[in-house]
Amino acid sequence: MALSPQWLDELRARVTLSTVIMRTVKLTRAGREWKACCPFHNEKSPSFTVNDQKGFYHCFGCQAHGDVISWMTDQRGLSFMDAVKELAAQAGMEVPRADPREAEAAEQRAGLHDVMQAAQDWFVAQLASPKGEVARRYLDRRGFNQRTIERFGFGFAPDDRTALKTALAQFDEPLLVEAGLLIQLEDKPTYDRFRGRLMLPIQDARERVIAFGGRVLEDRDGVAKYLNSPDTPLFDKGRTLYNLHRAGPASRKSGRIVVVEGYLDVIALAAAGIEDAVAPMGTALTERQVELLWRMVDKPLLCFDGDNAGKRAAMKAAVRALPLLRPGHSLQIVQLPAGLDPDDVVNNQGVPAMEALLASPISLLDLVWEQEQEASPLTSPEDKAGFKERLVAHADAIENQDIKALYRRELLDRYSAFAFPKREFQPRQQSAQGKAAWKPGKRDMRPEAAPLSPQMIARLKRSGAQIRDKLAQAVLAGLVRYPDQIEAHSEQLLRLSSVMPETTPAVDFLLDAAETLEAGGNTPISAPGILPPPLDSNRFSFLLEGSHPDDAREDLAEAIALLVERPGLEDAITAATARFDTDPEGAFAEQQRLRKRKLEIEERIGQMARKRAAATSAGNGHSAGETSSSSGEQGTD
Template sequence: MSLSPAFLDELRARTHLSALIGKTTKLTKAGREFRGCCPFHNEKTPSFYVNDEKGFYHCFGCSAHGDAIRWMTDQRGLPFIDAVKELAQAAGLAMPAQDRHAAKKAERAKGLVEACEDAADWFVQQLGGIAGAEARAVFAKRGVKPETAKAFGLGFAPDSRGKLRADLKEYGDQLLVEAGLLIQVDNKEPYDRFRGRLMIPIRDQRGRTIAFGGRIIGDGEPKYLNSPETPLFDKGRTLFNLDRASPASRKAGRVLVVEGYMDVIALAQAGFGEAVAPLGTALTEAQLERLWRLSDVPILCFDGDAAGQKAAIRAAHRALPLLQPGKSLSFVTLPDGQDPDDLVRGKGAGAFEALLAQAQPLVDRLWAHEHAAEPLATPEQRAGFRQRMQELAQTIAHPGVQAEYKADFRARFDALREAARPARREWTPRAPGTRWKPPLAPATEQALAVKAAGIDRVLAKAVLAGLIRHPAEIARHMEVLGSLKLADGALGRLFEAVVDLAVEDRALDTERLVTILAKSGFDQIAGDLLRADQLRCSFTERDADPAMARADLDEAIAILVAGPEVNAALAEATAAMQAHYSDEAFERQVSLVREKQALEARLANLVQANEDARAFKAEGN
């Protein structure tokens, strides 16, 4: 089909733009124009104007601008040709004539749509009938309210090989097979594809039913059965609930991507109407492009299990070549073993909203995933890590975005290298029993306050428990440990006692160390540390792999030492920014924030590695 400039101009002239936009956006008369709050970004003071005479809209807040066709593609998310067709129909304007092949294809597609729409109505009727009692009970058990089921057009396919075929016989077997509603093997009699299943219609951006997803009732395989690809249904280009999520995402200012139908339905019922889901496949480039039409940074909320997290990192890698300035992804990690449906039904919408507020940027997800992929104890391992990150950045097609990723990774590598390097401090051996004296305080009072607050006490307790379990490691870290200031109190006194005992006797084992500590009055606190479960790392476990415990203890001590230094430097940088802004001070502050985030990610990886090792051992491996 060829759309001439004259036809498009006539279409724009016949479209009353303020009436079109006014269907979804409240407008008020402002002189010769109309004004309202912009539907493309959240605002309280109206800066969005519609001019019927000139036929365009413009927002002075976010610079959104366009005509009636642009409104349909940007606000409604329709493809260009569908936008033109819908506007032409509303304006009473006949579309240009199609060639014979295109006309035949369009007529065929019309019959497929009608068959799918009638099938959807039939499934709804079956759900409400006597045979649908079990299906209704399943929906009720899943917490799906009747009004939600109606809004999504949920239905039921009886466990029959021919009921749908009989009721839709006027379409003929050939068309029903082409629509994916019947299955035909060789020249045998066709039969119903969906049997004994909860039925979920899949709609296109215009809200037309084009396919179905069916969930088995009870036991059976496959658990979910989708329609095959048809002239209407391209699985890799379709997102479930896109028709309803498009306007909701404009209002919410975001779009959520979850794994399954029931997640979308549960979130919509909980007030999150802006959720969509791919259809049993990893996110494709086409689906990502559609998501970016709705939001600059879609939020991926995949399941908290290993499969869900693998799907998330696959989506991250697939998105990299497509990144543009301002266009990215963010990620929400759900509790292990839970999906959005479980979370909102168990803990409510507030718990899910709290997770969304902590969404992780794409760059952070990539870094954390690769950082946890293997140990970084040797220069070779760190070089391998650096190469992997550089190769990921190299896949970004946009030169500006690629340069920013490379710069970000370089800053993180610098922080990683500094954290892994032993602190260079003056160390003077002291006689056993003498107390350690702290080094000079930082230069500023604000940094001094941060440093004096001490290190991470939870991590300090874990490290101290690790040193008691592995006293031979104390000598390897004597320079760092001897110059590390812990918080005041029993924990600090125990720390100094452990270090002093190791200085006196380099051959200490755990049993002897605990015995000596008990005689010195530290029996209760030492015992509590060894029994504590507040930060479980390999070096705090009694039966952990020695090599893993040694490497993890090295990493934990490096994090323990670096933390106060980064916090103190960040306090100084913040004070400098408050006193006098400069680009250099700002960059220094940003760099330090990233260093702090990197330390937090490294600590999280330590804990997760131990959990993975324990799970692996529990499975009998």
Template sequence: MAFPPQFLDELRARLTLSDIVGKRLRLIRAGREFKAPCPFHNEKTPSFYVNDSKGFFHCFGCGAHGDVVGFVMRHDNLGFVEAVELLSGEAGLQVPRANPEELRRIERQRSLYDLVEAACRFFEERLRRPEGRVALDYLMRRGVTEDEIVRFRLGYAPADRMVLRSHLLKTGFTEDDAVEAGVLRRPDGGGDAYSFFRDRVLFPVQDRRGRVVAFGGRILDGDGPKYLNSADNPLFHKGRLLYNMSRARAAAGDGKPVIVAEGYMDVIALVRAGFEGAVAPLGTALTETQILELWKLSPPGRRVPILCFDGDAAGRRAAFRAVERVLPHLVPDQTVRVAFLPEGQDPDDLVRTAGAPAMQEVLDRARPLSDVLWDMEAQSRALDTPEDRAGFEAALEERVRLIADRTVQAHYRNEIRQRLREAFQARRSPSGGGGAGAGGEGRAGSFRSGPAPLAVSAPDARSSVSYAEFKPRPFRGRPVSLLPQPREVRVTRRAMPALKENRERVLLALLLNHPSLFDEVAEQAVFASSSEGRYQGIWRAVVSALTHDSLLDAQSLYSHLCDLGFSGSLEELLGAGLFDHPRFAGPQATPEEARRCWDHVWAWALREHLEAELEEARNALARDLSEANVLRLQGVKGELEGLKTGSSDPDFDGR
């Protein structure tokens, strides 16, 4: 029987090898590992070692080696299927029963893995040929060593459009598979497929298990984007993986920090300098899914990856965007720190010019998330009046409300309030400089406690904002309170659209029946869990479970919630009639149908929220005919007009 690879990955991830082995052998702690006399040959001195972070056992006496499934097979004298079924029970997973269609899909996926691996070997080999000399010279100029070329499997994509296609067809692969895997591309007008990457240095991208699934290519000459990355395909989703992820997991297990850089060469340079936990996103800004993956790399209690950004204005804007994505997912003992490099340098430059000590100094100066959060609001604000200071405090409070975990949120709120008290007290005291006219102390950045502020060149606050500068962003599945607006016309809004009870039931039931939705709707689910509603307890439990383990299936999630005491509420929540309307996707719906239903219900809630905001804005304008209120009304109108609910049924209002 064949099991889906994703199921086996999840099984291994849920089980701790030392727990399974420890039920059969008496293990002794040996540093970060465990040891015992080998059960597979007679010995008196322990030579059998178990390494949880790397997920394997090894005997230095007889050479026995394997993972948790292999150990149970060998120790308990079981077949592969029997061992998987036994361990699935211990992990709380339901063993999937693959149908013929699923088996065909698994076999096709295996074929695609083989094809991408064959393409990777082809690129590696071409780097050593005369045609790849220019690529090899480029790598050498950048300080890449021969060992690193081999370790990271760097290669060269020839300029010839058809040579890879010919090679793959001769090897036995089909053109259709090569196109689906993203290594070939069909011309728009028809004809034979040609190489997607041409005349580029190639950086293979590996999945969590170390299998090559995609490539990043740097151009060497001519026109085109500097870096080109594989498109999403059945093996690869660029928003979910990180470059060097499989090696970083092992490094984090050995106690080394996880460091997030911006590019492939940065990662290679950091690893060369001894920072083996380095990773990078794949041509995009850091996504929420990648942030959750970062925390999974490190053992519990050490989940504090360091996000490295350039020291210029663009780097700081990228840092602020990352902080916005991180905030909703903070839980106890799970955060990030932010490090800024010297302006004009990236990790590759710094390591090559100043060495590992300079990079270590940057990492040692990494700042807590709370410091960066303060700077996000403080960098361009004036604090000359009580109204200014009240606005600053309200903006910080709005940020803190994004944190879903109530305990973490409370600690952030306490720290922010303490900083505000100290900052404003220093402003009023004679030793604090005496007011806005002394040394520019009318700026928020001048009043802070704790570490020194970011060196940001802040623009002067404007006294007014034109409507052209206040064009609302289109709704993209996020509550409007997250859409940045100019400080002068900031609209105070609730944390999320109010959900009618039946809509809340539908959204929560969709997440229970289709947990795979969570990666795409996590931000909305976090906001729903923070609202005061009938199902708040279940919301918070679901978000907590899927945040820590986004691969949970519906049965495992349901069992987990029952164990927490929600069985009665779940029966009521999932009762009859919930999915009677054809717009509501039931438990048998496809992932695409479930996502469409989610977007549909959420959009209706958001539209009602905006309509209420519009009424408030009209009333405010009637009371005070000011420019700020005019802009507020125009802004809400623009957002409401731009919102598409996804429903054209006149007899359906989302209830």
């Protein structure tokens, strides 16, 4: 089976080397690389490095060196073809079949490179000719000097339907069509794709011309400002970033990569000394392009135009990136002044102003919040509910469970603060420690608690008898004590009732009666025998007498989040276990991660309030020993 160098290069590009190696070797981040003790020889201090950007591993001790394929053959012991097949399956690529025509296709691609270089040479010559005077004037108006023009390979395509076709007559017409330089419509003669445009070559990592981008010199109605080559055997616009071969080395020095909307923005920044900029191919940023960016930096900067179109482009990129998020990897967004693009900022305000903007981006989460908040008026309850639904949908699109949970919590916390402004409780006095102490009191203008019907009391008693989980008992009691938190966590409470059906009657009652419950007071649901009191309430600050309300609410919010997350972990562990037959390594790694998270949750449940409880008891005149003794007594079943 003949595997072309181009196909193998694509395979290496689609697989992240560190992800493959860390399945069997514990890697530690070291700047832009990863390090570990070498798996090929015994050593006490790490000398084995993995560089995702360059696509190789290297040991400075034993000199082991290779790429992702050699890792599979040398460390895993697979044959070359077995290694290729396994990596191709991970990358979603189909291994070429043994076909004599593959050699012919590889030869054709080599011919296409010759065609593209010949076209580039001709476009450059046309720019320097009398026909290119109008294009040279345009470049002069844009402020591009001769060095920039030569460095980026500017050319010109005359407004002639057959000029390029005639100039490249030494190549067969089908090859020119295959390269995307000519257009063929059924039985009509072929004609030049690019006409009357300023031309820019698009190059691959080896600096070979694989496509072209053309810009009109004067904006005209019905004529696209930019025109790119179509997808060809050399060019896939969804997998290519303009200027990546130049921006890569600059990015390794600056520690960042900047994504702008168009070619000329890239060139304007480079002319001003900002060399680490790239651009997509006239489309929204794709998943593959995001992965390319993450091979260079953990948090690329999106710097799109400061108009509505630029904001929409940033949001589209965010939507594409959300499912891909993984620990440490995200996007950051640079917000340009309204109506300006990077070229405008550099020319009108100077390079320092542009650098200042690049140094102060907002997070991906901030972008989602801002864009959805501005998407439509939020004047009615229905509007606000739609806003919340959109926020939750974005969070739920994230595949990584930890990041999904954190996004949901942060976005819902922001939504709660927006939709349900926090009410102040009075009176407060200054304690001896200088922190505001709290005295229980009624909320102003709160309606009286409605009496429970016999049917509701019976239902709540049945529900309470079924709730054996100590954390669930504590959370429900905490919400009774701090009813202002019911609305703030309504989304999570609904999820709780779905994963713990025994809590449904209590959750329904709390949501319905939130506005009638009295903070810190006796309420119908807390009457003896309806909901059981937590067996070890002293573990939780939100159930301790004398706890400061702000501390108690913070711990209550964390307890709710942990309570809701915990059942999902059990389901995820079961699902990971079921995958052992088809993906033993991946299933085992996922199972270990989930079990570790489960242990973390259980440990946090046991620890989350003990320090505060001890501090509160000490502040009330109790010794640490008394607190510990009390804990031991109440914690015994």
